[in-house]
Amino acid sequence: MRTDPPRTTRRTVLAGGAATLGLGLLSAAPAARAVPAGKAPTPGSLVLVGGGLKDDNAQVYGEIVRRAGGAAARIGVITAASVPESQDPDAADPDLCSNSACNGAYYAGLFKRHGAADAQWIPVDLDHVPAADADEVVAQVESMTGFFFGGGDQYRYLTCLLNGERHTDSRVLAAIRAKLARGAVVAGSSAGAQIASGPDMVSGGESYEGLRDGSSPGYFDDATRLAYIPRGGFGFLRSGLLDTHTGVYGREGRALRLAADTGHDRVYALDENTALVVDHPGSRHEHLTVLGPQGVSVLDLREARTRATGSGWSLSGARYSYLTDGDRYEARTWRALPAPDKRRLVPAGTEPVPVATDVFHSAADPEGTPYAFRATARALAETRAQRTATATTWESGPRFQVTFTKAGGFSAWTADGTHARTLLGLRVDVAPR
Structure with missing residues (x-):
């Protein structure tokens, strides 16, 4: 079963593509909330996974189950980001199916295997949009102690759980939001994590085309076009x-x-099979913890500047932090706290940092390797021979160069004394070459 987009396209495209995008979703107003303004901070929590969640990741599944009540946990599984049964040619084959119903059953089984008392599919998808306002489905949601949103295409979640151009909550989404406010955990992977976004949620695109052409509001059939839902x-x-x-x-x-492009000064960029756990989301006490084998990039643009010339777009002065298992981050103060088992790395390497020639792992590059951006940053952290390192895009016309700099405030943290794991405050500049 596959719940994330295939590598060749990286994104599932809805039937109708951009034509299905309502004008209301293009408005810059924030999404309507069922919780009144001024309500006390949310006591619930989020567990957001960057996709590719492995069946045997007991650390992440166990955290979701624990936060939902442990042995008494009841998990509601929402898979409306998947294609519905009516669009799945393999719907009748349990070994090949990849639709909302069979994916829901699959995740429900996994949560039971990882210790939940019960897990049930919440039957809302493109085949059953009215169910998002049905009494019996709302009652089902009310009986749950936690929720998990599966992968696929996040735009389907908008279609199924929000009310069209008004962008207001369906009854099911309002019930989930209220459960979160009363202490439930809301988790998701891939599109199921992305849908937790506030304004300007990404809806598609690749790094090179985004750097070259900029972003556009909307939803497009061209999966390389950087797009967002305001x-x-x-x-x-x-x-x-x-x-x-x-x-x-x-x-x-x-x-x-x-x-x-959209005026945000921070991004949480999640890696696969790894969770960003958010306590007290939306409050002044919001803090985040990384859980899993990879990490979470925190991109800080508070001091970044952009420039557009005939040669192309450039950005200078961004800061890149890479947080790994056990690290904490305080949203209000922008402060990262490495896990207690890590200590500052004293760089000892003398070899030059290899120049990556596909820093954003282009889908068009048959020789490309994943994690090239992180690999360059870590290699620079581990050497005392260089203060800066560069990497380039595989594509040209223009070719973009990324420059990493150990500027003031940078530090690297290690668990074994030799290899960089956590990186804090590495300067990043991007410019056409």
């Missing part, structure tokens, strides 16, 4: 933009460009 997703996390599959698909470039 009114955003469900707004569970608003302290920064969200992106997923970051290192595998080389999305650091598109995340920087989208944030710069």
Whole structure:
């Protein structure tokens, strides 16, 4: 079963593409909330996974189950981002099917295997949009202690769980939002994490095309075009933009460009099979913890500047932090706290940093490797021979160069004394070459 977009296209395209995008979703107003303004901070939590969540990731599944009540946990599984049964040619084959119903059953089984008392599919998808306002489905939601949104295409979640151009909550989404406010955990992977976004939720695109052409509001059949929904997703996390599959698909470039274009000064860019756990989302006490084998990039654009010339678009002065398992981050103070088992790295390497020639892992490059951006940053952190390192895009016309600099405030943290794991405050500049 596959729940994330295939590598060749990186994004599932809805039937009708851009033609299905309502004008209401292009408005810059934030998504309507069921919780009244001024309500006390949300006591619930989020567990957002960058996609590619492996079946045996007991660390992440266990955290979701624990936050939902442990042995008493009841998980509601929402898979409306998947194609519905009516569009799946393999719907009748349990070994090949990849639709909302069979994906829902699959995740429900996984949560039970990882210790939940019960897990049920919430039957809302493109075949059953009216179910998002049905009494019996709302009652089902009310009986749950936690929720998990599966992968696919986040735009389908907007279609199924929000009310069209008004962008207001369906009854099911309002019930989930209220459960979150009363202490439930809301989790998701890939599109299921992306939908937690506030305004300017990314809806597609690749790093190179984004850097070259900029971003556009909307939803487009061209999967390489950097696009976003101004009114955003469900707004569970608003302290920064969200992106997923970051290192595998080389999305650091598109995340920087989208944030710069839309006026955001922070991005949480999640890697696969790894979770960003958010406590007290939306409050002044919001803090985040990384859980899993990879990490989460925090892109800080507070001091970044952009410039557009005849040669192309450039960005200078962004800061890149890479947080790994056990690291914490305080949203209000912008402060990262490495895990207690890590210590500052004293660089000892003397070899030059290899120059990556496909820093954003282009889908068009048959020789490309994932995590090239992170690999360059870590290699620079581990050497005492260089203060800066460069990497380039595989594409040209123009070819973009990324420059990494150990500027003031930079530090690297290690668990074994030799290899950089966590990086804090590395300067990043992007410019046409």
